[in-house]
Amino acid sequence: MERIHVVSSAAKNPSIIRRSFRRTIFFIIAILAIGSTFEPYNQAQLAVVLIYFIGVLSVTILTGISGQISLGQGALMAVGGYTTALLMTNYSISLWIAVPASIVGAGIAGALLGIAAARLSGPYLAGTTLVIALAIPTIANRFMSVFKGDEGLPVDVGYPPSWFTSLFGEPTYEEWQLYVVLPFAAIALFFASNLLLSRTGRMWKSIRDHETAAALTGVNYSRQKIYVFIIASIFAGLAGALYGLRGLVGPSVYPVALSLTLLTAAVLGGIRSIFGAFIGTVIVVFLPDWIDLVLDNFELSEQVSNFMPALISSLLLILTVVINPAGVAGGHHHKHK
Amino acid sequence: MLKIENLTTSFGSVIALDGVSMTAQESKITTVIGANGAGKSTLLRTISGLESPSAGSITWDGRSIVGLKPEDIVRAGIAHVPEGHAVISELSVEENINMGSLFRRRSHKSDVAASLDEMYQLFPRLQERRKQLAGTLSGGERQMLAISRALVSRPKLLLLDEPSLGLAPLVVEQIIDCVNTLCRSTGLTVLLVEQNANTALGVADHGVLLALGKVVADRPAAELKADSSLRAAYLGY
Amino acid sequence: MDTFLAALFSGTSRGAIYALVALGLVIVWRGAGVVNFAQMGQAMFSTYIASTLIQNGNSYWVGFFVALFAGAALGALLDVLVMRPLSNKKKTELLSSESMRAAIPVIASLGILGVLQALAGIIWAAEERGFPAPAAQEGFTVAGSVMPFTSFDVFVISIVLITLTMTTIFFKKTGVGLAMRATALNQEVARLSGIRTNFTRTLSWAISGAASSLAGLLITPTSNLSPNTLDLVLIIGFTAAVVGGLDSPAGAVLGGFIVGLVISFVTFYLSPEDVFISILAVLLIVLIVKPRGILGGKDSRRV
Numbered sequence: 001m002e003r004i005h006v007v008s009s010a011a012k013n014p015s016i017i018r019r020s021f022r023r024t025i026f027f028i029i030a031i032l033a034i035g036s037t038f039e040p041y042n043q044a045q046l047a048v049v050l051i052y053f054i055g056v057l058s059v060t061i062l063t064g065i066s067g068q069i070s071l072g073q074g075a076l077m078a079v080g081g082y083t084t085a086l087l088m089t090n091y092s093i094s095l096w097i098a099v100p101a102s103i104v105g106a107g108i109a110g111a112l113l114g115i116a117a118a119r120l121s122g123p124y125l126a127g128t129t130l131v132i133a134l135a136i137p138t139i140a141n142r143f144m145s146v147f148k149g150d151e152g153l154p155v156d157v158g159y160p161p162s163w164f165t166s167l168f169g170e171p172t173y174e175e176w177q178l179y180v181v182l183p184f185a186a187i188a189l190f191f192a193s194n195l196l197l198s199r200t201g202r203m204w205k206s207i208r209d210h211e212t213a214a215a216l217t218g219v220n221y222s223r224q225k226i227y228v229f230i231i232a233s234i235f236a237g238l239a240g241a242l243y244g245l246r247g248l249v250g251p252s253v254y255p256v257a258l259s260l261t262l263l264t265a266a267v268l269g270g271i272r273s274i275f276g277a278f279i280g281t282v283i284v285v286f287l288p289d290w291i292d293l294v295l296d297n298f299e300l301s302e303q304v305s306n307f308m309p310a311l312i313s314s315l316l317l318i319l320t321v322v323i324n325p326a327g328v329a330g331g332h333h334h335k336h337k
Numbered sequence: 338m339l340k341i342e343n344l345t346t347s348f349g350s351v352i353a354l355d356g357v358s359m360t361a362q363e364s365k366i367t368t369v370i371g372a373n374g375a376g377k378s379t380l381l382r383t384i385s386g387l388e389s390p391s392a393g394s395i396t397w398d399g400r401s402i403v404g405l406k407p408e409d410i411v412r413a414g415i416a417h418v419p420e421g422h423a424v425i426s427e428l429s430v431e432e433n434i435n436m437g438s439l440f441r442r443r444s445h446k447s448d449v450a451a452s453l454d455e456m457y458q459l460f461p462r463l464q465e466r467r468k469q470l471a472g473t474l475s476g477g478e479r480q481m482l483a484i485s486r487a488l489v490s491r492p493k494l495l496l497l498d499e500p501s502l503g504l505a506p507l508v509v510e511q512i513i514d515c516v517n518t519l520c521r522s523t524g525l526t527v528l529l530v531e532q533n534a535n536t537a538l539g540v541a542d543h544g545v546l547l548a549l550g551k552v553v554a555d556r557p558a559a560e561l562k563a564d565s566s567l568r569a570a571y572l573g574y
Numbered sequence: 575m576d577t578f579l580a581a582l583f584s585g586t587s588r589g590a591i592y593a594l595v596a597l598g599l600v601i602v603w604r605g606a607g608v609v610n611f612a613q614m615g616q617a618m619f620s621t622y623i624a625s626t627l628i629q630n631g632n633s634y635w636v637g638f639f640v641a642l643f644a645g646a647a648l649g650a651l652l653d654v655l656v657m658r659p660l661s662n663k664k665k666t667e668l669l670s671s672e673s674m675r676a677a678i679p680v681i682a683s684l685g686i687l688g689v690l691q692a693l694a695g696i697i698w699a700a701e702e703r704g705f706p707a708p709a710a711q712e713g714f715t716v717a718g719s720v721m722p723f724t725s726f727d728v729f730v731i732s733i734v735l736i737t738l739t740m741t742t743i744f745f746k747k748t749g750v751g752l753a754m755r756a757t758a759l760n761q762e763v764a765r766l767s768g769i770r771t772n773f774t775r776t777l778s779w780a781i782s783g784a785a786s787s788l789a790g791l792l793i794t795p796t797s798n799l800s801p802n803t804l805d806l807v808l809i810i811g812f813t814a815a816v817v818g819g820l821d822s823p824a825g826a827v828l829g830g831f832i833v834g835l836v837i838s839f840v841t842f843y844l845s846p847e848d849v850f851i852s853i854l855a856v857l858l859i860v861l862i863v864k865p866r867g868i869l870g871g872k873d874s875r876r877v
């Protein structure tokens with residue numbers, strides 16, 4: 001039986017761990033450095049970038065590496081978010097425990113999704129996951145007492161602990177967001193990097209590239225597909241939990257468009273690499289503001305400017321797929337076999 | 338007349354045709370023989386437009402056809418019967434044949450029905466099964482069907498890719514005889530690719546021996562057939 | 575008994591529309607190998623065009639036929655601008671993977687959906703509009719009691735049946751129909767037969783576009799028109815196509831009616847809120863028990 005060698009096979013290959021570690025450290029330093037120069041508004045956006053980054057990684061792993069297309073990652077984010085909110089609100093559990101617990105919840109949901117999805121591919125898979133993503137508001141409304149329907153559950157991220165404030169001084173609300181999200185993002189990056197470089201990652205790529213051939217070589221691809229879903233859901237659940245920490249968990253926080261946004265980010269940046277995931281996330285999060293900046297030069301009605309960001313990102317998606325499907329990071333990245 | 342000069346077709350780093358030059362004389366049967374992987378199918382596929390050559394020229398009736406789409410090459414009078422899956426299993430026999438004459442429905446309305454009848458005369462078995470799905474036909478019948486589909490487009494050049502593949506010798510004989518008769522009676526130019534060199538050289542006027550994408554011999558069929566050293570070296574018997 | 579009849583009629587009427595949506599999906603799937611997630615976006619767009627014409631004083635039928643034409647034109651445009659360049663791409667490393675080649679058109683169609691919805695917002699704002707129906711929406715009065723069956727329902731069912739009949743005849747009896755089927759089944763043999771496969775693929779998109787516009791026109795009177803109203807219809811249509819068999823036009827029709835009836839009975843006997851979950855349930859059941867759909871062929875891809 002094939003096991004997931006996220007760390008263990010990497011452990012057999014210490015250079016993988018070293019590489020991942022280096023990338024992670026570089027990442028942390030870069031984010032901290034850039035973040036300290038930002039205005040609070042942009043710091044909050046950077047926090048969102050980090051959160052989305054984790055979510056986009058789930059798409060990269062699922063679609064870029066194992067070739068399964070899911071339009072339901074937003075739904076898995078919602079699972080993570082709701083779990084965190086319920087644990088923190090109803091049971092007063094600290095976020096540092098609630099968030100990891102949500103990951104477990106999302107993993108279970110991912111397992112279920114994976115079992116249903118393992119037999120599907122292409123449009124069947126996409127359509128089914130889309131239906132599931134659309135089911136979130138319905139479920140929230142159906143079990144109003146628990147999930148509070150459209151209103152959602154508020155989340156209180158609390159204040160930084162005293163040992164922190166005595167060391168680093170009192171952070172602003174936005175800075176604190178960043179500091180909370182960053183360690184999780186770094187851990188996510190570390191694991192993703194290990195995964196992609198490891199033997200498991202290569203096996204998943206073989207499933208993506210030659211499903212029939214991989215089956216013939218004895219890879220139990222049905223089971224592997226489920227494992228990929230579980231791993232990807234863990235990333236999505238983490239992202240969802242962190243996203244909910246911003247204050248609210250509800251259907252409006254995790255709309256269908258969220259799944260599409262994650263997919264767009266992954267494709268735009270480069271669906272096959274972590275670097276691509278990051279670039280795509282940056283584009284998607286900052287694009288509306290950039291567009292507004294440009295559009296301010298023109299006198300446009302509110303009607304037009306409301307929908308411009310959506311129009312442009314959809315156009316970008318089409319153009320990317322038609323002209324350069326490998327995305328921004330695609331052509332330049334060194335080839336992983 | 339079909340004239341090929343210095344034709345080169347490659348797939349990535351694999352060179353399937355390497356500077357092939359040959360002609361297919363009008364109203365004659367030219368056969369292209371050679372071992373597996375010699376490039377015979379690629380040759381036909383390049384002529385019919387399914388593959389693009391990286392170098393060389395193909396001239397048909399005085400005009401160059403390199404770069405034309407397959408649909409247009411058919412309209413120019415070249416019909417290609419590819420090896421293997423040359424019929425559409427989910428369509429009926431009659432639908433399969435009619436596929437070949439669709440593009441003539443406006444220009445040669447009256448001939449379309451006539452051409453269908455001719456095929457039924459030529460291959461009575463197809464007429465018996467006209468409403469059946471092509472997938473239910475035997476191998477030989479499917480080959481007849483594929484050839485019919487090509488013939489109703491009223492080609493001047495017929496490209497036949499390994500018609501004998503997977504068929505019993507008796508059936509192969511019937512089909513080759515049929516093609517031979519067609520050529521002699523209607524003046525159809527035939528370019529016949531075959532692994533079964535013996536049979537092919539038996540009906541052909543001219544033979545081209547291909548090995549690893551290159552032309553090794555280009556001679557009257559009778560000569561090729563008689564040359565035992567060549568046969569042993571390249572065809573293994 | 576009343577409830578049952580009401581559910582039955584309503585389900586049949588809506589089912590007819592879902593059959594249309596499913597049929598549109600199947601036509602593009604069979605004709606071009608793509609599941610067009612943008613389909614209802616196209617429908618929404620053409621319905622907006624119709625709505626604008628009607629609001630400006632034209633008759634319903636002018637709007638109706640312009641919308642059909644616009645739907646066909648839009649479909650053809652999408653094929654020429656997006657889908658054809660997509661399939662002509664040279665094989666890069668990314669595209670040599672089976673699943674990426676399947677995923678990319680899906681992503682492209684999602685992009686198209688986004689563009690259409692954003693454009694609709696820009697042109698017409700996201701305001702909800704009403705949309706007229708050409709026939710009365712009250713029930714018939716028979717023997718003194720009001721039937722749960724309106725003349726609009728009759729209109730819908732007749733139009734759908736006419737469309738289905740015409741489509742069947744078109745595909746089975748005409749040369750163009752044969753060309754389209756051939757292109758869908760084996761593009762190479764089709765090309766070698768002289769069929770202009772690019773054209774037939776674009777035609778598939780155009781016909782599908784018209785069919786989905788028709789569906790949009792028929793379903794909008796009972797809801798409102800805004801850029802997102804038809805999202806749910808896409809999901810239902812997709813489920814209907816999967817239930818019936820993505821490869822089978824007859825299956826699409828069957829699936830449409832099945833799903834329509836399921837939704838209708840759930841709405842009448844349980845609650846409207848359970849509709850979505852029941853759709854999901856139906857989808858999952860079919861995918862687990864018979865992934866190719868009721869009328870789809872056997873799944874031959876087992877290794």
